[in-house]
Amino acid sequence: MLGALDLGLIFGLMALGVYLTFRVLDFPDLTVDGSFTTGAAVAASLIIAGQAPLLATAVGAAAGGVAGLVTGLLHTKGGINPLLAGILTQIALYSINLRIMGKANLPMLRETTLFSGLRDAQLLGSWVSVLILAVVALAFLILVDWFLNTEIGIALQATGDNERMIRAQGVSTDFTKILGLVISNALVGLAGALIAQYQGFADIGMGIGLIVAGLASVIIGQALVVSRRFVFATLAVVVGSVVYRLIIQLALERGFDPNDMKLISAVLVIAALLLPRLGVFRGWRTRRRERLLAKVAREEEARA
Known part of the structure; x- marks a missing residue:
């Protein structure tokens, strides 16, 4: 179960x-x-080539950012539909990742990675590794929250809320979209690099269906943590990632076939989307929202 917490915190960066x-x-x-997979492939290849694990991890994150840059350019400069632009980049990356790795699987069990010290001390999947990864996740939470409250971050938020309005204010929405995609996929590439080192291998198929896991983490987290503040919204995403991994771990312990995990992931996303709309949950969510609004009102009165 502690191993699931480790994975949930690392995948929280992807989420x-x-x-x-x-x-x-x-x-x-x-x-x-x-x-x-690009982040994992680049990091694994560099580590096997003798590069420092920290440098390999950073380059893996940067490679993920480049993938996001390509998608952004296809959409903003090429005028390609966002969904299609992402699909095209994803398809191209499959061949590129194979080129980077040279084969479908790269083992790193004998290589020095960021987790070698914990693995040698048999502390992976312990409270020590959970604490360390929680600190790492918290650091990136703070960094993302800080960025979203900067001038560029606010422009990025406005692009998502009302693209036409922010463009009328003289902001280049092409730039904000590209920047958002670069940062997003850099975080995803970072998660891939860390997961490859945690598991001891990089595999060409390790990213298949990952978008469903990411969506599940976001949806589950926001269902559990209701707040309009970004500091809680980003925290909810990591919480959702941990809960998602715990659910997957429980499913495996209950005898589910590992090949069913993609199906379980899809069912979790569907459940997270549909259950709040059912009458039995609607009253609970309404009361929860009313309590939140009342709390905000009291805080505003206290400030006044």
């Missing part, structure tokens, strides 16, 4: 990237399945 595009930028980016 943050998905949150930036789908929720903040309102851009349905399907590049994720490819850029995750």
